[in-house]
Amino acid sequence: MKLRLVEVACQRCGRQVTTTAQSLLGLDSLKRQWGILCQGCVTGEERYLLLQEQGRALAGREEVKP
Numbered sequence: 001m002k003l004r005l006v007e008v009a010c011q012r013c014g015r016q017v018t019t020t021a022q023s024l025l026g027l028d029s030l031k032r033q034w035g036i037l038c039q040g041c042v043t044g045e046e047r048y049l050l051l052q053e054q055g056r057a058l059a060g061r062e063e064v065k066p
Contacts (some may be wrong), residue, residue: 010038027057 018021
C-alpha cells in the first residue's frame, strides 16, 4: 500500500490534522464513521469505543458497518 498523507481540519475545533488518506489497518468504514478528530477533541469514552470497534473488526468477529 502506498502511504499518502493529507492535511485536514478537525471536525470539532478546526485544528489542522495530518492523517493518512486511507486506514492503515484497512478499516476505512471506521475512519469514515468516526471522521477526522484531533487528539485533543477525542474523549476518553470515544477512544475506548473506537479501540473496541477496531479490535472487533481486526479479529473478524463482527462486520464493521459504514
